Amino acid sequence: MGTTLDGRDHGPPDAPGRRTRLDTELVRRGLARSREHAADLITSGNVRVDGRPVCKPASRVAAGDVCEVDSPGPEFVSRGGHKLAGALEAFGPLGLTVDGRRCLDAGASTGGFTDVPLRAGARQVVAVDVGHDQLVAELRDNPAVDVHERTHVRDLRPTQVGGAVDLLVADLSFISLATVLPALAGLVRPGGDLVVLVKPQFEVGRSRLGKGGVVRELALRHDAVRTVAVAAGDVGLGVAGATVSPLPGPAGNTEYFLWLRADAPPWDDTTLAALDPPGSPKETSL
Template sequence: MASRGDRLDERLVAEGLAESRSQARALVLAGRVLVDDVPRDKPGVRVAPGVALRVRGGRRFVSRGGDKLEGALDDLGVDPAGRRCLDVGASTGGFTDCLLQAGASSVVAVDVGYGLLDLRLREDSRVRVLERTNARFLEPAQVGPGVELVVMDVSFVSARLLLPALAAVAPGASWLLMVKPQFEVGRDQVGKGGVVRDDALRGEAVDAVAAAAAELGFQERARVDSRLAGPKGNREIFLLLAPRAADAGTGFANSPGAR
């Protein structure tokens, strides 16, 4: 392929195959973009004029995070339909998009960044956006009462540091947390390229998050590997937690692998 031309992510947006560069990047990293019927996994690769682009399988969510969450909801038997949800680390909105498409009644989308959430979601009446908001310092007044399901996807910080805030704003909710081992283990335990390859270390990372949640009154119900690896190959794990006093009839307690 010629070295000159537009960036692949820019071409996807220009041709209407993606709504934003962030979405285009997610599609490329998910392996769903074909250039002259050849899969490409680098959003910045140059694409010559006239080259045919195609998105395999169409677009379901604004980012591949939606595909990850959809897999976890299915694997763990969690149904967001009719529930008020909180999405911590919403970014472009993959998790939020997935929750809404699964029937969630509303989503509070929280992120420390600004202007990241996809415009379609930003304009959805079911979504309330809390931007420039550090989730470590979330307060009940910001979120409002009645949160039934919390989902979380955060980077460059241990998930454990955010749990006290979650307990304060959503004490009766079930939590579905995507644990990223590379941000839970010590720096000396992270391998080349920022990838944690040791399965034992990955398990310990999830155990540590579960233990921190237990101190706040939340019990592990199940865990499952994400169906999709992270961009660099890290294998993330979804951890399902619920209040110890939760009624077994909530629909979350009987998930596969519940402890």
């Protein structure tokens, strides 16, 4: 464990008595790359203010407060990086490779899914997002990253990104993966791979969400995985692997990864039985 700098405020003086959000203050002091990164550090218990652990990103701190950040293990630029790293670890023994390949990150945001392939040896990552100014500077300035902002993957063509890629990774929100899979598949060369994060909260429909937007019923979560897998089959993709994300979504939703390839077998419902390990959230009332 370690701390970055001394955690004291070295910026311009604030108005007397002014208190700011902890996540914002960590970024301002250079202790976190982005507010998302700061929030991840805070909620995982790695931030102390004046020696006391603080676990809420919205907690208020004053200019004179000492903020300390412990950094355990490999640090990705966002929480999403840990999700994808877990999926690659699961699919690697099954034959998925990243080293030397040209990749595309659909829904790049701050860059968690861009960061992981680069660390795994990807020769280039095309970072695509409908938003802008979210990608962290260390990735934006990396010559191996080709940034395409204000771009919806549904409208993207291979010619816009230098041709089809070898591997596509996707972390999309507020849209069903099933509706964009035709576009995603069209960005991958023959023989290429897709590793997509299935978020049940965006697949099952708003009327089936539980309190706080969480999909609590196991059957509904599995329906979401099945829906995406069947949509993949409709565009000629089979399922080479499936696994539970090592981390839940921000609201606590259990999420899943599918590894898709044209030469993989079609979806088989027997895969569902192995997806949720013992002790995972089971079917509960909404």
